[in-house]
Amino acid sequence: MSFPDSIRSLFGRELDTIRSGGIFKEERIICAPQSSEIEVEFPAGSSRQKVINMCANNYLGLSSHPEVIEAARKGLDHRGYGMSSVRFICGTQDIHKELEGKLTRFLGTEDTILFPSCMDANAGVFEALLNEQDVMISDRLVHASIVDGMRLCKAQSDTFKHSDMGHLEEKLQLHAKARTKMIITDGSFSMDGDLAKLDQIVALAEKHNAMVFVDDSHATGFIGKTGRGTHEHCGVVGKIDVITTTLGKALGGASGGCVSGRRELVEMCRQRARPYLFSNTIPPVVVSGANKVLDIISSTTERRDILERNTQFWRKGLTAAGLIIKEGETPIVPVMLFNAKLSQDFAKELYHEGIYAVGFFFPVVPKGQARIRTQLSAAHEQHHLDKALAAFTKVGKKFDILHKTKQEIIDRFGQ
Amino acid sequence: MPDLKDVILDYVKKEYLEEDDDREVTYDTPLISGGIVDSFSMVSLKRFLETKYSIQIPDAKATPEVFDTVNNIIDLLKEFHIQ
Numbered sequence: 345m346s347f348p349d350s351i352r353s354l355f356g357r358e359l360d361t362i363r364s365g366g367i368f369k370e371e372r373i374i375c376a377p378q379s380s381e382i383e384v385e386f387p388a389g390s391s392r393q394k395v396i397n398m399c400a401n402n403y404l405g406l407s408s409h410p411e412v413i414e415a416a417r418k419g420l421d422h423r424g425y426g427m428s429s430v431r432f433i434c435g436t437q438d439i440h441k442e443l444e445g446k447l448t449r450f451l452g453t454e455d456t457i458l459f460p461s462c463m464d465a466n467a468g469v470f471e472a473l474l475n476e477q478d479v480m481i482s483d484r485l486v487h488a489s490i491v492d493g494m495r496l497c498k499a500q501s502d503t504f505k506h507s508d509m510g511h512l513e514e515k516l517q518l519h520a521k522a523r524t525k526m527i528i529t530d531g532s533f534s535m536d537g538d539l540a541k542l543d544q545i546v547a548l549a550e551k552h553n554a555m556v557f558v559d560d561s562h563a564t565g566f567i568g569k570t571g572r573g574t575h576e577h578c579g580v581v582g583k584i585d586v587i588t589t590t591l592g593k594a595l596g597g598a599s600g601g602c603v604s605g606r607r608e609l610v611e612m613c614r615q616r617a618r619p620y621l622f623s624n625t626i627p628p629v630v631v632s633g634a635n636k637v638l639d640i641i642s643s644t645t646e647r648r649d650i651l652e653r654n655t656q657f658w659r660k661g662l663t664a665a666g667l668i669i670k671e672g673e674t675p676i677v678p679v680m681l682f683n684a685k686l687s688q689d690f691a692k693e694l695y696h697e698g699i700y701a702v703g704f705f706f707p708v709v710p711k712g713q714a715r716i717r718t719q720l721s722a723a724h725e726q727h728h729l730d731k732a733l734a735a736f737t738k739v740g741k742k743f744d745i746l747h748k749t750k751q752e753i754i755d756r757f758g759q
Numbered sequence: 760m761p762d763l764k765d766v767i768l769d770y771v772k773k774e775y776l777e778e779d780d781d782r783e784v785t786y787d788t789p790l791i792s793g794g795i796v797d798s799f800s801m802v803s804l805k806r807f808l809e810t811k812y813s814i815q816i817p818d819a820k821a822t823p824e825v826f827d828t829v830n831n832i833i834d835l836l837k838e839f840h841i842q
Contacts, residue, residue: 484800491799503800505777711794 366684367707372700378407378597380723384700395700396728398718401593403566403675404647405723411640412596412633419632427625431458432614435625443631446638447602451564451589452572452581455610458631460623462561462590462601463489468617469557469588469603470497470526477523481515483507483540486530487559494528506533509544516552524555526586531560531574532567535709535717537676539567542578555585561601562676565594565641566648585609591630596637600626647722651675654720657729665737666746668753675720678704679736680713682750683757687714690739697735712759763842767829770807775800786829798823808832814839 362368373385375392378400383392406412419439429435440458447456459465466489470480478499482490485506494501502519504512512527519525527549529540542558549556560573568576575584586609591600603613613620641647655675662669668680681687687703694701694716705714718732740746745753761769764786772784775796782795790796796804805821808814816835825835836842 484797494799501799502803502806505775508777706794 366688366705378402380405380721380725380728382700386695393695393698395695395698396724396732397721398699398701398732400597400719400721401562402597402721402723403594403651403719404641405651405721406595406637406640406647407597409596409637409640412636415636416598416629416633419635420629423628423632425629426627429625430621430623431625432621437628437631439628439631439635440625443635443638444602446635446642447604450572450638450642451587451604452575453584453587453604454607456602456604457610457613457617457620458626459601459603459617459620460626461592461599462559462588463492464619464623465588465601465603465617466490466493466559467496468493468619469586469613470494470499471618472613472616473586473609474499474524474526476500478526479519479522479524480526480528481512481519481554482528483530485533485536486528487534487561490528490530490559499526507538507541509541509548512545513548513552516548516554520552525552526555526557528557529559530562531558531587532562532674532676534562534676535678535704535715536670537672537674537678537717538670539563539574539577539672539674542574542580542584546578546580546583556583557586557588558584559588561588561590561593562674564589566651567674570645571641571648591626591634591637595641596633598630598633600630600634650722651720654722654724654729657726658718658720658733661729661733662736665733665740666748667736667740668750670715677718677720678715679718680715680750681745681757682712682714682754682759684714686743686745686753686757687716690743691716693739693742694735697738699732699735712754763836764829764833766811767808767832771796771804771829774803774807786833788829789827790829791823791827796826801826804832808836812836812839812841814841 373388375383375385380397382395382397384395385392423437423439427435444456444458470493474497476498480494480499480501482503483506484503502515504515516525527545532539545556563573565571567574575581586603586605588603591598603610659677662679670678681690684705687705691701691703701716701718703716791798804826805816809816825831
């Protein structure tokens with residue numbers, strides 16, 4: 345037998361450890377298209393409940409947009425279902441090149457290469473560009489996919505304190521002798537919802553002759569006046585050497601990612617990035633939908649403007665209700681609860697009130713920083729936000745944490 | 760000359776704690792399992808020790824367990840005859 349009881353029980357014990365540690369993940373079954381209002385079956389087998397979705401990355405509300413669905417349908421008719429190939433053998437269609445061109449123009453870069461996901465883009469890009477003579481210096485709060493990508497790369501690695509420009513400069517000085525230095529950061533940080541200081545990072549990069557890498561997955565499409573991303577917000581369009589981003593969030597939310605940036609660096613990825621070379625091309629249906637998304641967001645800022653208004657209303661509303669949020673301007677709005685159990689209990693109560701949001705705690709966020717991460721969408725209508733705000737207020741009142749300081753909440757619930 | 764333990768403790772505080780972080784860090788405070796140093800950022804601590812004491816710590820020895828407290832790190836340095 346290839347899977348004897350001894351091995352089964354070994355994995356069973358590991359799973360028990362995860363369960364007893366309170367970090368066992370369970371999928372919620374959604375029985376509807378992605379939207380601001382969805383039907384959820386949770387726990388599995390229970391009756392379906394209609395809830396307002398406050399935790400999707402559907403920032404622009406394009407995941408189920410009729411024009412995107414129609415474009416995807418046409419793509420299915422005209423370019424088929426699958427390509428049964430990697431890109432460089434027989435997996436590149438005209439629509440793939442079209443999408444790469446649109447992304448290049450939208451992001452204000454020199455060239456773009458698609459990957460099956462941004463996770464894959466991040467997993468492949470560092471190894472394709474850097475070797476033992478180089479050094480990667482990353483912000484400590486970068487996304488897990490970047491950490492994995494850096495681990496796969498033979499270049500030296502180092503980190504700087506989150507958004508601490510003084511510490512970054514110390515590290516740039518420490519590694520002055522490296523062949524090339526790459527500063528690595530998220531544009532918008534997914535757990536705290538704050539933005540990288542890209543203007544200062546670019547200035548330091550110019551001073552110390554370093555390249556700049558930004559993962560803008562939680563920004564592309566809506567951060568900046570015309571939604572180009574964090575580089576637009578910080579006034580450094582054209583100065584970021586490598587941008588990775590995703591089609592899986594604001595840009596229709598299906599799947600796919602890309603590396604966009606300096607022509608030579610993108611070409612190096614075409615030659616060397618293993619997730620590009622050894623995994624299937626993005627299916628035509630997804631590419632067709634994404635092409636339509638790029639058309640929409642390149643021609644109007646209407647949806648990012650609605651998102652901005654929703655974000656302002658939500659941040660202001662939560663603060664006025666007496667909840668503690670992480671300050672910022674992005675549609676990622678963490679409601680701070682500090683205690684892990686409280687974050688889980690709070691999310692459960694919200695669900696009973698018809699609001700779907702998820703609690704995060706260590707190790708996803710630092711110890712004592714448990715929270716409920718809320719995410720706004722252009723698809724949220726005023727009545728959704730009114731109801732969600734009323735629910736947060738009601739549950740906050742129930743746990744008696746409204747208008748309380750961080751210390752008062754910690755004293756009561758523990759850290 | 761400052762004690763070896765204090766040199767390492769000072770580095771850990773300066774490198775890993777934010778300015779507003781008031782957590783007390785002692786020789787026995789769990790650094791990695793306690794969430795002060797993430798395993799990925801541990802590399803700068805390894806580099807600091809290697810540069811400061813002119814040693815090469817093999818990757819097999821640079822585990823989260825070995826680096827988990829200042830006292831553990833002192834035990835590691837003893838293997839390199841640094842006390």
